[in-house]
Amino acid sequence: MTTLFLFEHLSILLLLIVAIVLAGIIFGASFLLAVHKPDTEKLSAYECGFDPYEDARNSFDVRFYLVAILFILFDLETMFLFPWAISVGQLGSLGFWTMTDFLVELTIGYVYAWKIGALEWE
Numbered sequence: 484m485t486t487l488f489l490f491e492h493l494s495i496l497l498l499l500i501v502a503i504v505l506a507g508i509i510f511g512a513s514f515l516l517a518v519h520k521p522d523t524e525k526l527s528a529y530e531c532g533f534d535p536y537e538d539a540r541n542s543f544d545v546r547f548y549l550v551a552i553l554f555i556l557f558d559l560e561t562m563f564l565f566p567w568a569i570s571v572g573q574l575g576s577l578g579f580w581t582m583t584d585f586l587v588e589l590t591i592g593y594v595y596a597w598k599i600g601a602l603e604w605e
Contacts, residue, residue, distance in 0.1 A: 549601055560589050 567574075567582050596602055 546604065550604075553596060553601060557589070557593065560585075 563582075563585065567578070571579060571582070
């Protein structure tokens with residue numbers, strides 16, 4: 484039982500070890516090979532070369548949050564399509580029609596957001 488577990492998960496462990504070692508090599512090489520010449524502009528809070536226009540604690544327009552929420556909503560909902568597309572052959576007609584209903588509801592939500600102007604940027 485233990486050897487079967489180790490055999491099945493050995494590739495994941497090997498991938499994790501290779502990723503950690505490779506990330507360490509890349510991070511170490513970039514740290515050792517980079518030119519370190521700090522000056523006052525690079526050490527300032529804003530590296531763009533000019534002073535900020537306003538205080539950093541000003542509130543954002545609510546449209547930024549609406550667009551972010553809509554993106555997360557539709558992005559997460561479309562992520563349900565990948566496992567469904569792989570297993571649609573084994574699900575039968577109930578699985579097909581359930582996902583079709585889900586896609587219709589997703590489309591209705593998208594059309595509603597479009598109609599009320601939530602996707603428009605002035």
